[in-house]
Amino acid sequence: MKTFKNILKLCTLGLLVLGTAFAANADNKGKDRPDYATSLIPDSLSANANQVYRKDDLYFEVRSNKSGRERQEIVVTILNENSSAHFMSVFYDEETKVKDFEARIYDQDGKLIRELDKDEILDFSAVSSGSLYEDDRKMVLNAQHTSYPYTVEFYIERELKGLKFHSYPDWFVYRFDTGFESSSYTLEIPSDLPFYHRMLNMAIEPVIKEEKKNKIYRWEVSNLPPIEAESFAPVFSDRIPILLVSPHLFEVDNYEGSMATWDAYGRFMYELWEGQDELPKEVRAKVAELTAGLTTDREKIEVLYRFMQSQMRYVSVQLGIGGFKPFDADYVWKNKFGDCKALTNFMKGMLREAGIESYPALIKSGNQVYRIFDDFANPSFNHVILYVPKSETWLECTSQTSPVNYLGSGTEGRKVLLIKPEGGQLYETRTLTADDNISSSKVVIKLQEDGAASVKGSIHTSGIFHEPIRSLDNSFSEEELKKYFLNVTSFPSPKIQSISVQASADSPEGVQKFELDVKRYASKAGKRLFLPINLVNSYDFIPEKEENRKFDIHYNYPKFWQDTITIEIPENYMIEGIPDKDLNLKTDYGSYEMHITQVGNRLRYARQFKIERTVLPAEEYDNFRNFLKEVSKAEKMKIVLAKKRT
Numbered sequence: 001m002k003t004f005k006n007i008l009k010l011c012t013l014g015l016l017v018l019g020t021a022f023a024a025n026a027d028n029k030g031k032d033r034p035d036y037a038t039s040l041i042p043d044s045l046s047a048n049a050n051q052v053y054r055k056d057d058l059y060f061e062v063r064s065n066k067s068g069r070e071r072q073e074i075v076v077t078i079l080n081e082n083s084s085a086h087f088m089s090v091f092y093d094e095e096t097k098v099k100d101f102e103a104r105i106y107d108q109d110g111k112l113i114r115e116l117d118k119d120e121i122l123d124f125s126a127v128s129s130g131s132l133y134e135d136d137r138k139m140v141l142n143a144q145h146t147s148y149p150y151t152v153e154f155y156i157e158r159e160l161k162g163l164k165f166h167s168y169p170d171w172f173v174y175r176f177d178t179g180f181e182s183s184s185y186t187l188e189i190p191s192d193l194p195f196y197h198r199m200l201n202m203a204i205e206p207v208i209k210e211e212k213k214n215k216i217y218r219w220e221v222s223n224l225p226p227i228e229a230e231s232f233a234p235v236f237s238d239r240i241p242i243l244l245v246s247p248h249l250f251e252v253d254n255y256e257g258s259m260a261t262w263d264a265y266g267r268f269m270y271e272l273w274e275g276q277d278e279l280p281k282e283v284r285a286k287v288a289e290l291t292a293g294l295t296t297d298r299e300k301i302e303v304l305y306r307f308m309q310s311q312m313r314y315v316s317v318q319l320g321i322g323g324f325k326p327f328d329a330d331y332v333w334k335n336k337f338g339d340c341k342a343l344t345n346f347m348k349g350m351l352r353e354a355g356i357e358s359y360p361a362l363i364k365s366g367n368q369v370y371r372i373f374d375d376f377a378n379p380s381f382n383h384v385i386l387y388v389p390k391s392e393t394w395l396e397c398t399s400q401t402s403p404v405n406y407l408g409s410g411t412e413g414r415k416v417l418l419i420k421p422e423g424g425q426l427y428e429t430r431t432l433t434a435d436d437n438i439s440s441s442k443v444v445i446k447l448q449e450d451g452a453a454s455v456k457g458s459i460h461t462s463g464i465f466h467e468p469i470r471s472l473d474n475s476f477s478e479e480e481l482k483k484y485f486l487n488v489t490s491f492p493s494p495k496i497q498s499i500s501v502q503a504s505a506d507s508p509e510g511v512q513k514f515e516l517d518v519k520r521y522a523s524k525a526g527k528r529l530f531l532p533i534n535l536v537n538s539y540d541f542i543p544e545k546e547e548n549r550k551f552d553i554h555y556n557y558p559k560f561w562q563d564t565i566t567i568e569i570p571e572n573y574m575i576e577g578i579p580d581k582d583l584n585l586k587t588d589y590g591s592y593e594m595h596i597t598q599v600g601n602r603l604r605y606a607r608q609f610k611i612e613r614t615v616l617p618a619e620e621y622d623n624f625r626n627f628l629k630e631v632s633k634a635e636k637m638k639i640v641l642a643k644k645r646t
Helices: 020-027 262-273 281-291 297-311 329-335 340-353 463-475 478-488 618-635
Strands: 051-062 067-078 087-092 097-106 112-115 122-125 131-134 137-142 150-161 178-190 195-200 207-211 214-224 242-247 249-252 255-258 316-318 359-363 383-388 393-395 415-420 423-428 438-447 453-462 494-503 509-518 523-525 528-532 553-555 559-568 573-577 582-586 590-599 602-611 614-616 638-643
Touching: 087 097, 087 150, 097 137, 255 262, 262 359, 262 415, 262 423, 281 297, 281 329, 281 340, 297 340, 297 393, 329 340, 340 359, 340 383, 383 415, 438 463, 453 463, 463 494, 463 509, 478 494, 553 618, 582 618, 590 618, 614 618
Parallel strands: 051 178, 131 316, 438 559
Antiparallel strands: 051 067, 067 150, 087 137, 097 112, 097 150, 122 137, 178 214, 195 242, 207 214, 249 255, 359 383, 359 415, 383 393, 415 423, 438 453, 453 509, 494 509, 523 528, 528 638, 553 614, 559 602, 573 638, 582 590, 590 602
């Protein structure tokens, strides 16, 4: 993978006199800023950009291992309507206070258009989906203007304590489709308080200044041209410059912790969890009752997991240290709900009662931004699951329907931190392969002379393919299911005669069955019918052409499609043309096979398309894209039917 060594030639280093940039902010209130004129932006920064940051200065002051202050000044020129940089959100809670939040808008010549009023700041609860209550809130300013280009100046100041202080802010040097005139990160910290930092993808060292009992570290870059987002790129921490910063010591609600190592951070987390899994007497009795006569750990895990799923629901209540510390098992039992921590802790307690050891596992669910480094503790986790080491079993305790030992698209194939009595241990969840993620369909289509068709079929799914089926099976009514099908189907305006979905209780599998009438399945032109061969499970995604691909290709979505479609054509029609009866494409990372055979008036289309998880060098991008392009072309193939002469 290419790095930013060439860009480094454009970077400059400097030392900021303490407070200078932020004092200037107060001096410039209500004044025009000719230095903000967009004509001063070099073409190298604005070409292919949606916005250019004239200044992006973050000043983070560590006062102790309990509290600090964060000040940020941003000056960004909005070049077009594709930019969202005119939005600014600031998060706070009971311990973290927003001391100042300002915004001013300037025209393309740097003339002040207006200062945003305090009553334009929208204040929202930042309660996430599924939460009953959280103390997180956010302030939002929308400094949008109607004439492009224009420039927005933001100033933000927060006093930080508690959970929002325990992890120091990182510095994202780059954003995609963005030019930077100047960007800096300044850290002021007591000289006797160690911290850790690591610069990714850019060889830049801080300038260090000592002042009284503090040290001031400053990283600065300038004149960075835009980089474009690329399809199937690595995680952000593998492709853009990021400064990771972690404290040696921190304290939250009288709990002391350290990020010196993952082991140390795990000990802090264990202290928060210790003793929380003590079960009420009646639950201990229930565990004994449910596991009586069971001889294997798998049987015990299965019955206890199903019991928890039947009794509990996911609801989040997170206040203060409760963002990290789970509610105890007694609370969960009485209320019959909990967040990921509380439900994982409850399940852990039941397994312990049954004599089975398990560990909570901190994980980043969803899209990954950071790579987890073995030798640098920088927690970016947002979820907790449970790991049973003896049987290599993973449990998603927030789901009321998932089978035992299934981790899906949001949590498979990534590093986790196991919370163990002796400290934290990095581990990895199981990585799904194409053979885990299968979609297999069997469909019979009866075509009419006018192009209409009746369609009857079933699609059996596993792995990530089955996840929508499980969700639909457990939460959608029949009418909602029909609406969903109409929104996602490739069939043109089908009339649904019947439709059903069913997910397996014991394995990551599901099946969808349907019967349809499709009025215009084939298009008619004179005596001919143009018949699309695959509207059932077709693949049509072709990534954008990229002339100067910079990053390696990371394809993280292994899948295997297997389809058999039988089409009964009208008796008085014959096949006039088939583009390809047989097609076989093979690469190191994927394969595509398609065969069409005819017996009487029946066409049989059989297709297998497999694409594996893979990492390819950037120079292979065109070949990778061409493979997907050929697959998409084959999927769009049409057979020409002509009316027989009489």
